[in-house]
Amino acid sequence: xxxxxxxxxxxxxxxxxxxxxxxxxxxxxxxxxxxxxxxxxxxxxxxxxxxxxxxxxxxxxxxxxxxxxxxxxxxxxxxxxxxxxxxxxxxxxxxxxxxxxxxxxxxxxxxxxxxxxxxxxxxxxxxxxxxxxxxxxxxxxxxxxxxxxxxxxxxxxxxxxxxxxxxxxxxxxxxxxxxxxxxxxxxxxxxxxxxxxxxxxxxxxxxxxxxxxxxxxxxxxxxxxxxxxxxxxxxxxxxxxxxxxxxxxxxxxxxxxxxxxxxxx
Numbered sequence: 001x002x003x004x005x006x007x008x009x010x011x012x013x014x015x016x017x018x019x020x021x022x023x024x025x026x027x028x029x030x031x032x033x034x035x036x037x038x039x040x041x042x043x044x045x046x047x048x049x050x051x052x053x054x055x056x057x058x059x060x061x062x063x064x065x066x067x068x069x070x071x072x073x074x075x076x077x078x079x080x081x082x083x084x085x086x087x088x089x090x091x092x093x094x095x096x097x098x099x100x101x102x103x104x105x106x107x108x109x110x111x112x113x114x115x116x117x118x119x120x121x122x123x124x125x126x127x128x129x130x131x132x133x134x135x136x137x138x139x140x141x142x143x144x145x146x147x148x149x150x151x152x153x154x155x156x157x158x159x160x161x162x163x164x165x166x167x168x169x170x171x172x173x174x175x176x177x178x179x180x181x182x183x184x185x186x187x188x189x190x191x192x193x194x195x196x197x198x199x200x201x202x203x204x205x206x207x208x209x210x211x212x213x214x215x216x217x218x219x220x221x222x223x224x225x226x227x228x229x230x231x232x233x234x235x236x237x238x239x240x241x242x243x244x245x246x247x248x249x250x251x252x253x254x255x256x257x258x259x260x261x262x263x264x265x
Contacts, residue, residue, distance in 0.1 A: 004036050004083075004118040012123045013130040014076040016064060022072040023144045023250050027131060028063045029086040029207060030056035030151060031076040036083055036122075042107025044082075052154040053100035054080045058229030063150040065239030070246060073134060077127050082108070084123040087149070087206050090116075094203060095124070101158060131211050139215075144254055146176060146218035148246065149207050152226040153197050164191045167223035169198060171205040176218040179249045187241060197223065218253060 005012075014031070033055035035042055041049065048054065060076055067074035077086050082105055088095040096108045096119060138145050155162055166184060170177035177194065184192045198204045205221065212219025222242065229235045 004038055004122040006037055009037060010034070010078050012078050012126050014078055015130065015134075016074040016076065017067050017071065018073050018134065020067065020071045020073040021143065022070040023146050023254055024066075024070050024072040024246055025131075025134065025138070025145050025147050026063050026067055026072050026074040027147060027149045027207060027211075028056070028059055028074065028076045028151075029127070029149065030081045031060035031063065032078040033080045034078055035080055039083060039107050042082055042105060044103070044105065044107070048103060049080070049082075051103075052152075052226060053103055053105075054082055056081075056150075056152040057226040058224070058235055059150045059152045059226075061232075061235045062152075062224065062229055062239045062242070065235065066148075066150070066243055066246070069239065069243040073138075075127070075130055075134065077123075079123050084119045086124055086127045087204060089206055089210075090120045090124060092203060092206075095120075101154075128207075128210065131207070135211060135215065135217075146250070146253065147208065147212045148176075148219070149221045151221060151223045152229060153223045155225055155227050157197065162197050162225065164193045164196055165225050165228060166190060166192045167194075167196045167198070167221075168192060169195050169200075169204060169208075169221035169223060170219075171200040171209055171213070173208075173213060173219065176220040176249060176253070179252060180220055180222070180245055183245045183248050184241075187245075190241075 033049060063074055085095050096111060098105055098108045135145055168177050168181050181192060181194055208219045208221055224238055229238050
């Protein structure tokens with residue numbers, strides 16, 4: 001079977017600061033909006049490929065800033081969620097959606113089993129293998145880890161305005177989410193809510209459960225409203241806010257761990 005990605009195309013995984021010593025391991029499944037060459041434009045307009053349906057606007061920059069501030073490793077997904085949504089398992093219909101919000105995705109219609117398998121093999125597996133390998137390597141070096149996945153959401157979805165700034169998402173394990181909700185809730189003029197605008201019932205906790213739940217380590221998914229982080233000033237502001245929250249959370253979960261960040265030096 002032919003592969004999806006050509007030899008001159010980039011690896012699906014971008015690894016940043018892989019030897020970072022923070023307990024925080026950052027993951028950004030919807031960082032990029034690159035469409036593999038073999039898929040053309042997937043039947044979509046250039047405008048569609050810059051919208052939230054193709055990627056999580058601003059999430060990569062905030063994640064990179066957090067990585068630098070916290071000295072945390074970060075794994076980014078290069079390819080668009082339209083080619084494969086790495087926060088969905090292969091059996092999920094949403095992994096290769098035929099419709100995103102109200103937009104038809106012709107390039108995902110009537111996919112053959114081989115076409116689906118090529119995307120799973122070339123995008124999904126390498127990404128999640130990289131997350132597993134990073135966590136396993138840190139465990140072998142006795143480095144404590146917790147997982148934070150970084151996302152953004154559109155302010156208006158299917159015509160309905162979403163009245164929150166930050167969503168803190170979790171499935172069965174609420175430990176880190178509870179802490180983040182309490183700490184972020186102290187910030188002024190910010191609306192923070194649990195399991196909004198999505199929750200486990202929407203199938204959005206795949207990465208958390210696959211890597212955090214199976215290992216029994218703390219994990220949380222953070223969703224920032226994307227109009228708050230679509231410009232540099234907002235990206236810097238939210239990275240600083242979340243770095244402070246995560247630094248405090250780490251000090252509570254691991255009181256014997258010394259966390260050296262740009263905030264505390």
